[in-house]
Amino acid sequence: AQKITQTQPGMFVQEKEAVTLDCTYDTSDQSYGLFWYKQPSSGEMIFLIYQGSYDEQNATEGRYSLNFQKARKSANLVISASQLGDSAMYFCAMREGSGSARQLTFGSGTQLTVLP
Amino acid sequence: SAVISQKPSRDICQRGTSLTIQCQVDSQVTMMFWYRQQPGQSLTLIATANQGSEATYESGFVIDKFPISRPNLTFSTLTVSNMSPEDSSIYLCSARVGFEAFFGQGTRLTVV
Numbered sequence: 001a002q003k004i005t006q007t008q009p010g011m012f013v014q015e016k017e018a019v020t021l022d023c024t025y026d027t028s029d030q031s032y033g034l035f036w037y038k039q040p041s042s043g044e045m046i047f048l049i050y051q052g053s054y055d056e057q058n059a060t061e062g063r064y065s066l067n068f069q070k071a072r073k074s075a076n077l078v079i080s081a082s083q084l085g086d087s088a089m090y091f092c093a094m095r096e097g098s099g100s101a102r103q104l105t106f107g108s109g110t111q112l113t114v115l116p
Numbered sequence: 117s118a119v120i121s122q123k124p125s126r127d128i129c130q131r132g133t134s135l136t137i138q139c140q141v142d143s144q145v146t147m148m149f150w151y152r153q154q155p156g157q158s159l160t161l162i163a164t165a166n167q168g169s170e171a172t173y174e175s176g177f178v179i180d181k182f183p184i185s186r187p188n189l190t191f192s193t194l195t196v197s198n199m200s201p202e203d204s205s206i207y208l209c210s211a212r213v214g215f216e217a218f219f220g221q222g223t224r225l226t227v228v
Contacts, residue, residue, distance in 0.1 A: 103149050104210070106159045
């Protein structure tokens with residue numbers, strides 16, 4: 001089974017509007033972390049936001065917020081007030097367990113296009 | 117936080133040759149990770165590199181094809197050996213600092 005599922009290959013949003021990028025995950029671990037990364041066409045991976053499995057509050061970082069619904073195993077990224085520079089590929093990722101040797105498992109990504 | 121300098125940023129290589137990618141971290145890290153991102157795809161872990169021991173490879177990746185060095189806690193290299201066009205990808209190194217995973221800028225490799 002896929003550990004990270006992103007069901008939206010592509011999304012369009014009007015500039016200044018909010019957009020939600022979906023992510024569901026599958027794990028039997030009690031301790032895990034969920035990440036969102038932005039990858040512009042240049043190829044670098046830019047860290048956006050992190051949510052720990054034990055965090056009770058939804059994570060927020062500026063215009064980014066993570067809608068964490070633990071029972072539903074979903075961790076959707078909300079981008080408020082979209083900007084043209086937000087156009088990029090967005091990846092949801094998960095780290096299971098808490099050891100430093102734990103790698104990230106990535107979803108298939110969502111290509112976001114912000115329209116002027 | 118951490119800054120990871122990865123080079124080269126891109127290269128075009130002839131089939132049958134090898135390319136070594138370098139990553140330098142500005143702080144000491146226990147583990148470094150190497151990922152491959154094939155065109156239009158997500159990131160796939162190649163191997164995990166621990167200083168002072170052999171790298172641990174994921175299924176489908178072998179040391180002869182992707183030898184990795186980890187001579188100290190701030191540096192690692194990945195070599196893509198005997199390249200074919202199927203190796204054309206973005207290769208990224210990563211390191212964990214705290215709960216965050218930081219990435220290098222990526223190496224965009226084209227094999228012709």
